Amino acid sequence: MALSNYHSYKSADEHHSKLYWLVHDLSIFIGRSLKHIFKNTDQLLGLTIQPIMFMLLFRYVFGGAINTGPISYVNFLMAGILVQSVAFGALTTSLSVATDLQRGIIERFKSLPTISWGVLMGHVTADLVRNIIQAIIMISVGLLVGFHPTATLWQWVEITGIVLLFTFAISWVAAIMGLVAKTIEAVQWMGFFLVFPLTFASAAFAPTSSMASGLRIFAQNQPVTHVIEAIRALMIGTPVGNHAWLAVIWCLGIIIVSIPTAGYLFRRYSGR
Amino acid sequence: MDKAIEIKNLTKSFKNVPVLKGINLDVERGTILALLGPNGAGKTTTVRILSTLIQPDGGEVFINGYNAVKNPNSVRASIGLTGQYAAVDEYLSGYENLVMLGRLYHLNYADAKKRATELLEQFDLVEAGGRIAKTYSGGMRRRLDLALSLIATPPILFLDEPTTGLDPRSRLAMWAIIEQLVQAKTTVLLTTQYLEEADKLANSIAVLHNGTIIAQGTANELKDKVGKERLEITIAEGHNFKQAVSAINGQAISSDEKKRLISIATSGAVSEIKRVISLMENHNIEIEALSLHKPTLDDVFLNLTGHKTTKESEEE
Ligand SMILES: Nc1ncnc2c1ncn2[C@@H]1O[C@H](COP(=O)(O)OP(=O)(O)OP(=O)(O)O)[C@@H](O)[C@H]1O
Numbered sequence A: 001m002a003l004s005n006y007h008s009y010k011s012a013d014e015h016h017s018k019l020y021w022l023v024h025d026l027s028i029f030i031g032r033s034l035k036h037i038f039k040n041t042d043q044l045l046g047l048t049i050q051p052i053m054f055m056l057l058f059r060y061v062f063g064g065a066i067n068t069g070p071i072s073y074v075n076f077l078m079a080g081i082l083v084q085s086v087a088f089g090a091l092t093t094s095l096s097v098a099t100d101l102q103r104g105i106i107e108r109f110k111s112l113p114t115i116s117w118g119v120l121m122g123h124v125t126a127d128l129v130r131n132i133i134q135a136i137i138m139i140s141v142g143l144l145v146g147f148h149p150t151a152t153l154w155q156w157v158e159i160t161g162i163v164l165l166f167t168f169a170i171s172w173v174a175a176i177m178g179l180v181a182k183t184i185e186a187v188q189w190m191g192f193f194l195v196f197p198l199t200f201a202s203a204a205f206a207p208t209s210s211m212a213s214g215l216r217i218f219a220q221n222q223p224v225t226h227v228i229e230a231i232r233a234l235m236i237g238t239p240v241g242n243h244a245w246l247a248v249i250w251c252l253g254i255i256i257v258s259i260p261t262a263g264y265l266f267r268r269y270s271g272r
Numbered sequence B: 001m002d003k004a005i006e007i008k009n010l011t012k013s014f015k016n017v018p019v020l021k022g023i024n025l026d027v028e029r030g031t032i033l034a035l036l037g038p039n040g041a042g043k044t045t046t047v048r049i050l051s052t053l054i055q056p057d058g059g060e061v062f063i064n065g066y067n068a069v070k071n072p073n074s075v076r077a078s079i080g081l082t083g084q085y086a087a088v089d090e091y092l093s094g095y096e097n098l099v100m101l102g103r104l105y106h107l108n109y110a111d112a113k114k115r116a117t118e119l120l121e122q123f124d125l126v127e128a129g130g131r132i133a134k135t136y137s138g139g140m141r142r143r144l145d146l147a148l149s150l151i152a153t154p155p156i157l158f159l160d161e162p163t164t165g166l167d168p169r170s171r172l173a174m175w176a177i178i179e180q181l182v183q184a185k186t187t188v189l190l191t192t193q194y195l196e197e198a199d200k201l202a203n204s205i206a207v208l209h210n211g212t213i214i215a216q217g218t219a220n221e222l223k224d225k226v227g228k229e230r231l232e233i234t235i236a237e238g239h240n241f242k243q244a245v246s247a248i249n250g251q252a253i254s255s256d257e258k259k260r261l262i263s264i265a266t267s268g269a270v271s272e273i274k275r276v277i278s279l280m281e282n283h284n285i286e287i288e289a290l291s292l293h294k295p296t297l298d299d300v301f302l303n304l305t306g307h308k309t310t311k312e313s314e315e316e
């Protein structure tokens, strides 16, 4: 058997700097999570079809009953549906993290001489990539059903930036949820508690001004609304106001708090 | 002597329940130590501390000369771990799993690929190598899991019940691989429920029970502890088994009422055997069969811990 050369495989550690290996290991974890996306085609399909169904549902069924003033409902809806799909999609990070914990693969990574928290970074980064794909599909379908954006190229860059920043922020929150929930089942109910109120009690499907006062105060001031309002305004050329800045500040705040929290929970996790 | 693993006075509690109460254990480089113990004895806990997954409460652990608490990354670079439950990435193929792990150990890409191919061959996974691990059977996953811990050819290997769930053929193959690894100067600490396995593979056996090592030595040394020979008598049908057990009084190491079997520690001297026979005759109990054999590790285990080995019923 091939054991005569057993000790001929040597770590190439000394040949490169610490920074090189950090980037190297991160890229392996990211590559792993990206492969997961494309090998788990059922999930990818589900995550893409669901928001499209929502969009068609609201566009053709509920849309007529919601008053969005001079803006056509499909133009109003696009930003909301996009952000909602990002928020739901982030739950795959929670699921991936919980699955990795349950399957014991995190234990294995932790026994390696590497940055094992990179596994979280991998899932979060894969979320960014998947969201870009989903957003492109969704906007294309939107164009088919009457969505009429007026954004300039620069505004599209701004929109992309906000979407990615929001995805990154909410994916880290999702990673924390995965670490706290530890099981796939727990992720599912936790996810709905977080994502449903944040996306429905927002400006996603109806103007906040139409809501009852208690709900309205929440809806007008929560981060998801700022993100939606900013994206919508940029898409269809209405005044952006403070929404863009508030959205960016909220996202950065969430990122600054959630990364160390996730890191702490990850380090503290000690099996079963 | 060159010690690959040194454990000094190791303690660990979970929520104030002590699991390890001061373990001392050394493993010499290039040898196999088998850690034996009933369910819940703390075997997995010990392995998890040695592989830096959890922190000990007290005591010191040196792996390859590195302190496991102060220098975990050096320890990690020296070890391969196969945990009790297979930990493979289900959405990657066997080959991709191996290459990924090889690269995380910082093998260069070409080496990682070469080594992955080698291991797939060695573990009889060539055909399945390109399929995602989700489609693997339990035994295939286990083999992949073992292959993963060998990807970077670590000098020290921890195997937590490596052959549980393998069919007899795969188990033999695994044993052969472990033996070759040791020939290549790898140090192995394995836990097992199969006494036969410890007997066959290990240079040294340590029995963990109630949080301490209650016995350590070679298989033969441990067997000597419970008497040189084992006298087994079968009590004839229709005779009082309980009375027979109490007549032997304390000398009986174990008795099995279903099989009507009493097993007695003895030096093997004819006079001792005669004494047992006459004792039964005095009580008018008929002996149906009598045999003398060397104690097995099962006898040792039972004698030391008062537990039957849990997997006994599954043994072929
Ligand atoms: N994370 C934990 N939290 C609480 N208790 C734990 C934890 N891990 C292990 N224990 C307890 O420690 C004891 C030893 O467990 P361990 O898994 O080390 O046993 P083992 O010897 O490997 O058993 P088995 O043969 O069943 O695998 C058990 O009573 C177990 O319940």
Ligand SMILES: [Mg+2]
Binding pocket: B043, B044, B045, B084, B160
């Ligand atoms: Mg165990």
